[in-house]
Amino acid sequence: MSTDVSPSAEATAAILVIGDEVLSGRTKDKNIGYLADVLTAHGVDLKEVRIVSDDTDAIADAVNALRQRFTYVFTTGGIGPTHDDITADSVAAAFGVPIDVDPRAVAMMKERYEDGELNEARLRMARIPDGADLIVNPVSKAPGFRLENVFVMAGVPSIMQAMFESVLPLLEGRTPLRSVEIETDIKEGDLAGPLGRLQEAFPDISIGSYPGYDVTRFWTNVVLRARDPDRLAEAEAALRTLLAELTTQQKEDE
Amino acid sequence: MSTDVSPSAEATAAILVIGDEVLSGRTKDKNIGYLADVLTAHGVDLKEVRIVSDDTDAIADAVNALRQRFTYVFTTGGIGPTHDDITADSVAAAFGVPIDVDPRAVAMMKERYEDGELNEARLRMARIPDGADLIVNPVSKAPGFRLENVFVMAGVPSIMQAMFESVLPLLEGRTPLRSVEIETDIKEGDLAGPLGRLQEAFPDISIGSYPGYDVTRFWTNVVLRARDPDRLAEAEAALRTLLAELTTQQKEDE
Numbered sequence: 001m002s003t004d005v006s007p008s009a010e011a012t013a014a015i016l017v018i019g020d021e022v023l024s025g026r027t028k029d030k031n032i033g034y035l036a037d038v039l040t041a042h043g044v045d046l047k048e049v050r051i052v053s054d055d056t057d058a059i060a061d062a063v064n065a066l067r068q069r070f071t072y073v074f075t076t077g078g079i080g081p082t083h084d085d086i087t088a089d090s091v092a093a094a095f096g097v098p099i100d101v102d103p104r105a106v107a108m109m110k111e112r113y114e115d116g117e118l119n120e121a122r123l124r125m126a127r128i129p130d131g132a133d134l135i136v137n138p139v140s141k142a143p144g145f146r147l148e149n150v151f152v153m154a155g156v157p158s159i160m161q162a163m164f165e166s167v168l169p170l171l172e173g174r175t176p177l178r179s180v181e182i183e184t185d186i187k188e189g190d191l192a193g194p195l196g197r198l199q200e201a202f203p204d205i206s207i208g209s210y211p212g213y214d215v216t217r218f219w220t221n222v223v224l225r226a227r228d229p230d231r232l233a234e235a236e237a238a239l240r241t242l243l244a245e246l247t248t249q250q251k252e253d254e
Numbered sequence: 255m256s257t258d259v260s261p262s263a264e265a266t267a268a269i270l271v272i273g274d275e276v277l278s279g280r281t282k283d284k285n286i287g288y289l290a291d292v293l294t295a296h297g298v299d300l301k302e303v304r305i306v307s308d309d310t311d312a313i314a315d316a317v318n319a320l321r322q323r324f325t326y327v328f329t330t331g332g333i334g335p336t337h338d339d340i341t342a343d344s345v346a347a348a349f350g351v352p353i354d355v356d357p358r359a360v361a362m363m364k365e366r367y368e369d370g371e372l373n374e375a376r377l378r379m380a381r382i383p384d385g386a387d388l389i390v391n392p393v394s395k396a397p398g399f400r401l402e403n404v405f406v407m408a409g410v411p412s413i414m415q416a417m418f419e420s421v422l423p424l425l426e427g428r429t430p431l432r433s434v435e436i437e438t439d440i441k442e443g444d445l446a447g448p449l450g451r452l453q454e455a456f457p458d459i460s461i462g463s464y465p466g467y468d469v470t471r472f473w474t475n476v477v478l479r480a481r482d483p484d485r486l487a488e489a490e491a492a493l494r495t496l497l498a499e500l501t502t503q504q505k506e507d508e
Binding site: 017020021022023024025026027028029032033036037038039040045046047048049050051052053058080081082083084113117119120121122124125156177179188189190191192193195196199206208209210211223225 | 271274275276277278279280281282283286287290291292293294299300301302303304305306307312334335336337338367371373374375376378379410431433442443444445446447449450453460462463464465477479
């Protein structure tokens with residue numbers, strides 16, 4: 001619930017979470033919130049998230065829909081050793097490129113596995129589409145990969161985060177969004193009209209309001225976001241004046 | 255990471271989460287995990303989730319893409335009183351139907367608000383597309399609505415859950431999936447081949463494996479899912495035999 005600010009040149013992103021275990025509720029996704037935080041701090045606007053099942057067509061269709069619309073696409077999940085880990089093959093299908101066991105990936109995995117351990121199942125994790133760059137996996141060695149603007153990462157949060165550390169420096173972010181958050185006792189429904197007019201006066205500031213309540217009271221958090229610290233300060237001053245006026249007015253009405 | 259079982263007649267669902275605050279990371283979504291759990295328990299297969307920004311085209315496009323492909327679509331978020339709460343209008347646009355303040359919704363809101371409090375902003379929450387049924391909101395009164403197979407609900411988890419309680423009896427679920435989970439010390443990479451063959455022997459059972467590790471050891475959780483308890487028991491017996499054989503074999507190899 002915040003107005004979208006559209007800068008002239010923006011780096012955008014989408015996340016594609018892959019896995020029946022998330023859709024069944026068995027696994028509660030933790031990667032979306034993490035990536036949302038880090039991308040926002042880095043100045044990349046996360047625009048869409050999708051969660052799809054372990055189905056080649058579902059994965060390939062989503063990859064193709066998202067990679068054409070956003071600067072970056074990040075996938076998580078489905079790159080393990082079992083029969084249902086089909087992300088790499090599905091991404092290759094989406095791009096229409098061949099896929100096979102990649103000697104670079106095998107070399108990385110040999111750091112962890114003895115020769116006898118690199119069975120057919122584990123070698124699935126070394127299947128990399130033609131033309132992809134590898135993303136190192138410092139935790140369990142089996143790498144992710146990057147194909148054009150699509151970054152394919154593990155689903156286990158600790159491994160995904162370790163992979164993303166080497167991805168982040170590759171991304172072109174802008175000046176990160178700065179934000180100011182002010183809590184007020186004015187209820188959201190009383191604030192909405194004046195806040196809409198504040199938004200009209202500051203079209204370059206993203207203004208969001210988030211209602212909260214507990215057993216004792218209602219409140220509203222107002223969040224201002226902008227890349228320009230001076231404009232953010234001007235909007236904050238205007239908001240504080242507005243809230244003071246509304247509070248005074250409410251007391252007079254009582 | 256589990257094989258998809260395709261029954262003959264299935265009730266499917268998609269979730270559409272609406273809100274810039276989720277994409278920016280400010281709010282960590284809790285509705286997807288909740289709905290995934292309840293839908294799965296009710297025998298409705300959650301097939302896709304999307305998170306989109308507070309943008310009319312993004313919302314309407316997602317609603318139209320999902321409502322044509324799945325039995326049910328559940329949206330959360332964007333039905334509050336502020337300028338950026340545009341879900342109801344966007345859903346009306348998706349269906350190509352008019353939208354206006356609905357007297358039934360106003361009547362519900364009068365249970366909570368005094369006449370003077372029902373200002374223009376709060377009346378936004380009574381905007382309901384033509385032809386929709388209302389979804390009662392026992393927490394804060396402003397209702398959600400159902401238009402054909404699309405259910406529009408609040409984003410605040412406690413309100414969403416209260417709304418969903420009256421939605422759930424309307425859904426046609428099948429026999430819920432039953433599941434059996436077995437933990438083994440066999441690593442996923444050693445288990446993957448035999449598990450793939452077990453899957454071939456039990457094509458009607460969904461078999462998933464989920465690796466875990468901590469500082470002391472690696473393990474794998476194997477999950478079997480099926481609607482038929484007898485078949486599930488057969489698959490469980492076969493899995494236990496398989497795991498015992500693999501464990502014996504590993505000890506002999508050491």
